[in-house]
Amino acid sequence: xxxxxxxxxxxxxxxxxxxxxxxxxxxxxxxxxxxxxxxxxxxxxxxxxxxxxxxxxxxxxxxxxxxxxxxxxxxxxxxxxxxxxxxxxxxxxxxxxxxxxxxxxxxxxxxxxxxxxxxxxxxxxxxxxxxxxxxxxxxxxxxxxxxxxxxxxxxxxxxxxxxxxxxxxxxxxxxxxxxxxxxxxxxxxxxxxxxxxxxxxxxxxxxxxxxxxxxxxxxxxxxxxxxxxxxxxxxxxxxxxxxxxxxxxxxxxxxxxxxxxxxxxxxxxxxxxxxxxxxxxxxxxxxxxxxxxxxxxxxxxxxxxxxxxxxxxxxxxxxxxxxxxxxxxxxxxxxxxxxxxxxxxxxxxxxxxxxxxxxxxxxxxxxxxxxxxxxxxxxxxxxxxxxxxxxxxxxxxxxxxxxxxxxxxxxxxxxxxxxxxxxxxxxxxxxxxxxxxxxxxxxxxxxxxxxxxxxxxxxxxxxxxxxxxxxxxxxxxxxxxxxxxxxxxxxxxxxxxxxxxxxxxxxxxxxxxxxxxxxxxxxxxxxxxxxxxxxxxxxxxxxxxxxxxxxxxxxxxxxxxxxxxxxxxxxxxxxxxxxxxxxxxxxxxxxxxxxxxxxxxxxxxxxxxxxxxxxxxxxxxxxxxxxxxxxxxxxxxxxxxxxxxxxxxxxxxxxxxxxxxxxxxxxxxxxxxxxxxxxxxxxxxxxxxxx
DNA sequence: CGCATGTGGATTTTT
DNA sequence: TCCACATGCG
Numbered sequence: 018x019x020x021x022x023x024x025x026x027x028x029x030x031x032x033x034x035x036x037x038x039x040x041x042x043x044x045x046x047x048x049x050x051x052x053x054x055x056x057x058x059x060x061x062x063x064x065x066x067x068x069x070x071x072x073x074x075x076x077x078x079x080x081x082x083x084x085x086x087x088x089x090x091x092x093x094x095x096x097x098x099x100x101x102x103x104x105x106x107x108x109x110x111x112x113x114x115x116x117x118x119x120x121x122x123x124x125x126x127x128x129x130x131x132x133x134x135x136x137x138x139x140x141x142x143x144x145x146x147x148x149x150x151x152x153x154x155x156x157x158x159x160x161x162x163x164x165x166x167x168x169x170x171x172x173x174x175x176x177x178x179x180x181x182x183x184x185x186x187x188x189x190x191x192x193x194x195x196x197x198x199x200x201x202x203x204x205x206x207x208x209x210x211x212x213x214x215x216x217x218x219x220x221x222x223x224x225x226x227x228x229x230x231x232x233x234x235x236x237x238x239x240x241x242x243x244x245x246x247x248x249x250x251x252x253x254x255x256x257x258x259x260x261x262x263x264x265x266x267x268x269x270x271x272x273x274x275x276x277x278x279x280x281x282x283x284x285x286x287x288x289x290x291x292x293x294x295x296x297x298x299x300x301x302x303x304x305x306x307x308x309x310x311x312x313x314x315x316x317x318x319x320x321x322x323x324x325x326x327x328x329x330x331x332x333x334x335x336x337x338x339x340x341x342x343x344x345x346x347x348x349x350x351x352x353x354x355x356x357x358x359x360x361x362x363x364x365x366x367x368x369x370x371x372x373x374x375x376x377x378x379x380x381x382x383x384x385x386x387x388x389x390x391x392x393x394x395x396x397x398x399x400x401x402x403x404x405x406x407x408x409x410x411x412x413x414x415x416x417x418x419x420x421x422x423x424x425x426x427x428x429x430x431x432x433x434x435x436x437x438x439x440x441x442x443x444x445x446x447x448x449x450x451x452x453x454x455x456x457x458x459x460x461x462x463x464x465x466x467x468x469x470x471x472x473x474x475x476x477x478x479x480x481x482x483x484x485x486x487x488x489x490x491x492x493x494x495x496x497x498x499x500x501x502x503x504x505x506x507x508x509x510x511x512x513x514x515x516x517x518x519x520x521x522x523x524x525x526x527x528x529x530x531x532x533x534x535x536x537x538x539x540x541x542x543x544x545x546x547x548x549x550x551x552x553x554x555x556x557x558x559x560x561x562x563x564x565x566x567x568x569x570x571x572x573x574x575x576x577x578x579x580x581x582x583x584x585x586x587x588x589x590x591x592x593x594x595x596x597x598x599x600x601x602x603x604x605x606x607x608x609x610x611x612x613x614x615x616x617x618x619x620x621x622x623x624x625x626x627x628x629x630x631x632x633x634x635x636x637x638x639x640x641x642x643x644x645x646x647x648x649x650x651x652x653x654x655x656x657x658x659x660x661x662x663x664x665x666x667x668x669x670x671x672x673x674x675x676x677x678x679x680x681x682x683x684x685x686x687x688x689x690x691x692x693x694x695x696x697x698x699x700x701x702x703x704x705x706x707x708x
Numbered sequence: 709c710g711c712a713t714g715t716g717g718a719t720t721t722t723t
Numbered sequence: 724t725c726c727a728c729a730t731g732c733g
Contacts, residue, residue, distance in 0.1 A: 110723045204723045
């Protein structure tokens, strides 16, 4: 094995991390510093130099993508690895799932080995059914999910008093019982139950290696802690500058916590191999963590700052720009466009489609996003598990597909197993006996006579049929690959599809496809591109303001976006944004970048697209919009746009009339109105018009 | 059913 | 801030 050769290729910091032997070690890995390379080298080094079997290592990541990348790169570097040796390699959830299925004494918590994993929606369905059956009094059912989550956290009996005087705690308990009865676990149950059992039943691997630790939440940290034995060594890699998911529970000081809890040694990987100097220098302006960020590349390319009249104009500009870049020999896949909000992609999609620019939008669409497939999966769920009443009721009483009977009758016939009343229920019951000989997808389709239940007359019929065919093919292939009897294969497929999501609706977003990538700043984490356009760097949009937002996180998000760029970075803002949240003018973040790094391509006479303007005006009129824009005013707007920071801003409010701005920051604005006195507004919500 | 009052969400997303 | 939605009373 040539791991020694690999080691020589690393820089001194990387090598130190790989060779480190402390009981616990946290590596502060900067953006683009070869974090994955270090992880893989570490694993290979431990295996070959320290003679540690892959089976004695647990390697944890947060996404399947990251897990697959590690596994693939490992298998590529060492052909002797067998897939089953890497069972401890994967996401937190998949490793916990594996432990529950194969190692831990799951019967102690009254589950059976063949339990199913359910998605949040299904858990909610079960909860709603319990409410109905037990006639519970639950208020605010529209917020049920959140309320249940909160109820679960409270453990002390005496504190279990509902704020709304209803049965929420009783429901939480019944739900827990019902899930055990139906042998189902939600995503969070997987980790929680694993934690519960690991307290008694020790695994004690020799090494625990964690990627992107900064994203861990409390349960995940607990999982690490429970997994770790006396002699287990810990190696964690992460970057405190890339914490952009604290809103979904990752604690901010994970690195600090680990350091103190396990007395961990702290190392760092300071050298960035990805970006050009100007990009790195700009990125440093948004770095909060004081760690060193060193560049390794000589190229000096300025950062472009541009303004556009509105998103539509920008999309048109980008079409030309992308074509120009592509002509110069850059493949489309090296170009990416980032934005803050999902909605912002629409304009780009429309304009690119019209102008033949190949593109992909990064949005996860899996089975649960397709109503038919969702329905069909529930159908199979009941087929393989006849106790799964909730799925059967869903299948029979769905409003789009199936027999469309009322929920009440559906519940009745399912409970009574009254197959005479429902042909579809009979088919599902009989499927167990008839499916053993199934070899091709068509047999399943014909057995159920799906045409009957998805209706050839409906508008979505063609898409639905295609989706069903695709899923059936995938199932058949899956079963063939596993070399299992059809029923076992189907059961396992349904079990895993919930956790891994099968990409049926979306073409592979693999970087092989040569297309421009459109995504939110959040989705860009972990990727890199030669050309990066960050759009809508507007006042009010980046940073996006809400009441309890942590400003710092928005800065880190912008940092992540900037550091995706290898060679070319263009920031743009709108002078007349269509989005409600955005105010005209550039974000404060643009001023945080030193001017010497910036090439300001401010367009004075914006070539306003007249046709688009006309359309907008017509739309505005059609809506009976209060702010009637006359064609003249609108055309003048981009020229009028001149931000005069020094002068006192005059504003008008639809209720309070005109007034002058007293105080203004990113969040709040204070205005003294002529007739109403001083009022304070949260900027993102105030409909103030700047005069 | 109509109306007054109460409540919290607004944005990002993985398993 | 402003909106949607749920609740509860008459």
